[in-house]
Amino acid sequence: MKLKDIVGYLRERNKLSLRNVRTGREIWHVFISRISLVLAAVALLLVLFFAVLATVAYTPVLDLIPGYPGSKSREALIANIMKLDSLSAEVGRWENYHGRLAKILDGQVLSLDAGDTLRRQGVKGTVSARIGLDSVLRAEMTDEGSSYRLRESGENRSRSEVTFEMLPPVKGVITRSFSPKNGMFGVEIAPAPNQVVLAVLDGAVILDAWNPETGNIVVVQHGGNMVSVYKQVAKAMKSTGEHIRAGEPVAVTDRLIDNKIPHLTFELWYNGTPVDPENYIAF
Secondary structure: OOHHHHHHHHHOEEEEEEEOOOOOOEEEEEEEEHHHHHHHHHHHHHHHHHHHHHHHHHOHHHHHOOOOOOHHHHHHHHHHHHHHHHHHHHHHHHHHHHHHHHHHHOOOOOEOOOOOHHHHOOOOOEHHHHOOHHHHHHHHHOOOOOOOOEEEOOOOOOOOOEEEOOOOOOOEEEEEOOEHHHOEOEEEEEEOOOOEEEOOOOEEEEEEEEEOOOEEEEEEEEOOOEEEEEEEEOEEOOOOOOEEOOOOEEEEOOOOEOOEOOOEEEEEEEOOEEEOHHHOOOO
16 A cells, blocks of 8 residues: 555545434534544643643642652651751761760870861960960859859968869879870879779760770760760779769779779860869869
8 A cells, every 4th residue: 555545544534423313313513534533632642641740740649649759758858868967967076076085085185177166266286285275164164154163262272262163083192293295184193992983073974995004994074065084993883874973983993902002094174175183173
């Protein structure tokens, strides 16, 4: 069959009529061809396609289909992505915090990074160059309502006229004083054997560990970015995550071995910087 014959076949007109059965009278008629039927079907499919597309795009009909991710699902997905991003940033900050804390416990001198608060305040250098932070801590502790409120004291103290409400961790003699340049970021105390070590302030235990250099270590996080560190203890009496009140036992000093008095290394860290415990505690 030739192309001309095919075109003629498609364009051949047919009469579609509507007649009354009883009288046989023609009521309505229309002339149609095969090609017009094809075009009408294509036009109908296009109309249906655009109608469905508009319905899906501008109505929440997809939410009614089980298992199909509709607009609410997309909104929930976006919200979860934002939460995940926030959690990732928070995890990064915690990893940085624990990394710095691990360096502190190893006795390393920390340098300021680009985002350090003290750098933004114009303070430069290493830990030993930032001991002036003692004055910042003292100024903060004098504020009304501070958790480290200062109290006036009538006792004669050679170090200061004002005493912080920090309890001494143990009773004993200081054998090594605060000297960051020599790697001493706190004070070394010679206490009585088997003496209870007390928490200097309210807080929560964030580390209870052991290493071959300093033995058992207990680290307590206090309010106002204050951290107290208790090294060379015989046994920790609090575990990581436990809350502790000022004056509660946190550890026990070692026993007397070969007539050698045990030692306790006590450190105070404020905003990641060591401060001299003797400025705030009467040992």
